[in-house]
Amino acid sequence: MGHTLGLRHNFAGSQLLAPEDLNNSELTSTHGLVSSVMDYFPPNIAPPGETQGDYFPTRLGPYDIWAIEYGYRPAPPDPLQREERRLLNEIAARSSAPELAYATDEDIFDFIDPEVNAWDLSSDPLRFAKWQLENAQAVWQRLNRLSVNPGEGYGSLRRRVDLVFGYFRSNTLALTDYVGGQRFRRLNPWETEGDQSPLEPIPADKQREALVTLNESVFAPDAFEFSPQLLNQLPPDRWRHWGVSLTAYPLDYPIYERVLTVQSMALSDLMFSERLARVRDMEFKTDTEDVLTMAELFESLYQGVWSEVSMSEDNVPHISSLRRGLQRHHLSILSNLVLRRNLLDALSAQGFTDFMALAATLGAPEDARVLARYQLRQVYQDVEDILSQYGGRMDITTQAHLEDTRDRIERVLEAPLLGS
DSSP states (O other): OTTTTTOOOOTTGGGSSOGGGTTOHHHHHHHOSSSOTTSOOOOOOOOTTSOOOOSSOOSOOHHHHHHHHHHHOOOOOOTTOHHHHHHHHHHHGGGGSGGGOOOOHHHHTTOOOTTSOTTOOSSOHHHHHHHHHHHHHHHHHHOOGGGSOTTOOHHHHHHHHHHHHHHHHHHHHHHHTTTTOEEEOOOOTTTOOTTOOSEEEOOHHHHHHHHHHHIIIIISTTSOOOOHHHHTTOOOOSSOBTTBOOOOSOSSOOHHHHHHHHHHHHHHHHTOHHHHHHHHHHHHHOSSSOOOOHHHHHHHHHHHHSHHHHTOOSSOOOOOHHHHHHHHHHHHHHHHHHHTOOHHHHHTOSSHHHHHHHHTTTTOOHHHHHHHHHHHHHHHHHHHHHHHHHTTTSOHHHHHHHHHHHHHHHHHHHSOOTTO
């Protein structure tokens, strides 16, 4: 309907309310849940333990009403259209009001502004995304064979688990955009007040908060825990009908691939070459000395992904299959950065996660290559220490994984650089 009336997407529409006001039904019924229905917004799901408000908007937002007023408010007859111009200028003069913020398709293609995106909600999308990661985990814990409607099969339960995985992944990627992110606003230079600029770097503490959340909720050893009972109740549908495609393979639920895909996408996005360039340039664009540097980003991810070797306690380490997969992906990204792999290498990648590890590093800044080499040496030394201390006492798969990691790093560090 909005497009029919001439309205474009407004991805700033979901910024109307603070997170704590989203479930205030009295407020949303009078002011709206969003400033524009021309945004793509998720359902408003309250965090665990809080009272649920409106799931979706029940009224038009202030931006919608304002835009329609500009486009359709009748003007007095005037052959010279002077009164119409005066009226339109009067309406347009209100454009700087916070509830009338605007950002359309071309403003989000660069993924530079973490606070203006599709499928986010509230004036603090980071906080909302953290809530939704908690909600996803809570739903996974509650799902069982009785979660389907009477007459539905286990395939419906499988689709519900997959639906939550998609929701979890979407909110994970909302967090990665904070690292190296910048707010973008459409401003008139002749009407800008004070030191306000069209581009404003996201504060370093906000970037760190997103990074900590990712390490704790996505990369941590206990980030994904599913009961064997649930995983054994997830066969696909055995018949094809409207709205449901027949899944012939795999018959069992591919939990390893599901989790590793989410983790690999998040890790690849954090180490995406354009993001690394933005992180590098952040020191030029901030007035404060508190900057999230590329070195800090690399170190934070290393501590999160390799905690079994980087923060080893006085017990024999055990590295689970999910952790081994995540660590191999991180190792691939670092190796690709060091070796300066090219597009042809990416096109010949073995599998989706390998492709992500290659594609993310294409054209990365030279500082990223240098830091990747430094970190590979760091991983190598920590792995060597673990093998020296616990070799022969670890389970065979953990020991084999660490030995393979050590050997791969040796080969990478000894290899000639492409393009050198």
